Amino acid sequence: MKVVENGAGRLAGKIALVTGASAGIGRATALALAREGAAVVATGRRVSELESLEQECKAFGGNLRFLAGDLGSRDFAAQLVSFSGDVTIFVNNAGVLTYAPFVELTDEQNEEMFHINVLASIRICQLVAKGMAARERGHIVMMTSLSARNINRFSAVYGATKHAMAAITKGIRLELSSSGLKVTEIAPGMVDTDIRKGNTNAEVVKAVATRAYAPLSPDDVVQAVIYAVCTSPNCCPDLIELRPTFA
Numbered sequence: 225m226k227v228v229e230n231g232a233g234r235l236a237g238k239i240a241l242v243t244g245a246s247a248g249i250g251r252a253t254a255l256a257l258a259r260e261g262a263a264v265v266a267t268g269r270r271v272s273e274l275e276s277l278e279q280e281c282k283a284f285g286g287n288l289r290f291l292a293g294d295l296g297s298r299d300f301a302a303q304l305v306s307f308s309g310d311v312t313i314f315v316n317n318a319g320v321l322t323y324a325p326f327v328e329l330t331d332e333q334n335e336e337m338f339h340i341n342v343l344a345s346i347r348i349c350q351l352v353a354k355g356m357a358a359r360e361r362g363h364i365v366m367m368t369s370l371s372a373r374n375i376n377r378f379s380a381v382y383g384a385t386k387h388a389m390a391a392i393t394k395g396i397r398l399e400l401s402s403s404g405l406k407v408t409e410i411a412p413g414m415v416d417t418d419i420r421k422g423n424t425n426a427e428v429v430k431a432v433a434t435r436a437y438a439p440l441s442p443d444d445v446v447q448a449v450i451y452a453v454c455t456s457p458n459c460c461p462d463l464i465e466l467r468p469t470f471a
């Protein structure tokens with residue numbers, strides 16, 4: 225299907241692919257990119273959430289279509305890239321998180337975090353970056369975390385996945401900036417989304433409930449994404465860290 229481009233907005237004429245767009249930061253990002261005039265391609269596994277995103281976007285005249293599937297699947301990643309067309313903005317955002325004491329994390333939890341946050345994320349990024357490099361145009365936005373540089377209790381493995389993605393981000397920038405690509409890492413602290421809702425370990429729940437700050441909102445993160453992708457052609461914000469202020 226051909227993407228119909230909006231006529232107005234700072235991102236008119238651009239195609240933006242957002243992973244993890246069925247919820248949280250990705251959903252808010254997809255809407256904001258559409259409001260700026262980009263033709264957005266949204267993805268996630270939950271069809272009903274993507275349908276409601278599509279409806280919300282339609283209500284303000286935004287241009288958004290979606291393809292639902294599991295990013296952990298090699299076939300789906302390839303299908304998504306061909307569905308998306310000539311992507312100019314790629315927000316590599318999908319991710320999972322399990323906070324638990326290190327010795328209690330299961331193999332399955334560790335594997336899922338590395339499978340989605342690292343391996344699936346690398347794979348889709350390679351596929352998209354290849355096309356961008358061939359067209360000598362594109363902006364990759366990697367959603368990492370403050371955990372890409374600091375480790376807190378209960379987040380050793382999640383933090384390791386984000387450290388890995390910060391390294392990959394630097395490597396992509398080194399190799400592909402000469403092909404006209406911009407690469408921005410956005411590293412938020414705690415954001416108010418459902419990503420922790422499956423974390424039921426009593427120590428973790430207590431630590432989260434007694435923290436001394438309020439979480440960021442998805443819109444705080446969206447402002448950073450929009451700033452990054454709307455800067456002048458000669459400017460690329462390499463790293464934006466977003467820290468909640470202490471209450």
Ligand SMILES: NC(=O)c1ccc[n+]([C@@H]2O[C@H](COP(=O)([O-])OP(=O)(O)OC[C@H]3O[C@@H](n4cnc5c(N)ncnc54)[C@H](OP(=O)(O)O)[C@@H]3O)[C@@H](O)[C@H]2O)c1
Nearest residue numbers: 244246247248249268269270295318319369414415417419
């Ligand atoms: N919330 C925070 O405190 C925080 C802080 C720093 C960084 N981050 C990072 O920001 C990103 C978004 O997090 P969020 O807080 O917005 O989380 P969220 O609300 O839980 O959303 C996660 C998104 O990732 C998608 N996803 C997960 N597994 C997937 C899979 N196997 N295949 C396809 N899509 C998958 C989910 O879609 P489906 O469930 O529909 O598949 C969903 O759209 C993550 O990379 C996270 O690590 C979050």
